[in-house]
Amino acid sequence: MKHVAWLFAGCMVVGTAFAEEKTVTLSVQDMTCAACPITVKKALNGVDGVTKVSVSLESKEAIVTYDDAKTKVDALVDATTFAGYPSKVKP
Numbered sequence: 251m252k253h254v255a256w257l258f259a260g261c262m263v264v265g266t267a268f269a270e271e272k273t274v275t276l277s278v279q280d281m282t283c284a285a286c287p288i289t290v291k292k293a294l295n296g297v298d299g300v301t302k303v304s305v306s307l308e309s310k311e312a313i314v315t316y317d318d319a320k321t322k323v324d325a326l327v328d329a330t331t332f333a334g335y336p337s338k339v340k341p
């Protein structure tokens with residue numbers, strides 16, 4: 251039983267070594283009122299692999315933290331676009 255536990259622990263270490271957490275800033279120009287960031291945030295949170303979303307109406311941008319092994323920037327852009335808010339990656 252002890253061996254099994256070690257195996258699981260080993261897998262978890264390997265898993266985190268390959269999965270890289272990344273943060274990207276998306277420019278979302280079509281946000282015009284207080285309800286918009288809520289929709290954008292919801293859309294981004296619905297993407298598998300997204301761990302943190304922070305949306306600002308003032309700066310019209312969404313800061314997204316995601317697991318590089320589970321999702322890509324393109325999927326994040328697609329998610330906001332599908333929700334009605336096309337976005338662009340900020341350099």
Ligand SMILES: [Cu+2]
Nearest residue numbers: 282283285286
């Ligand atoms: Cu709005």
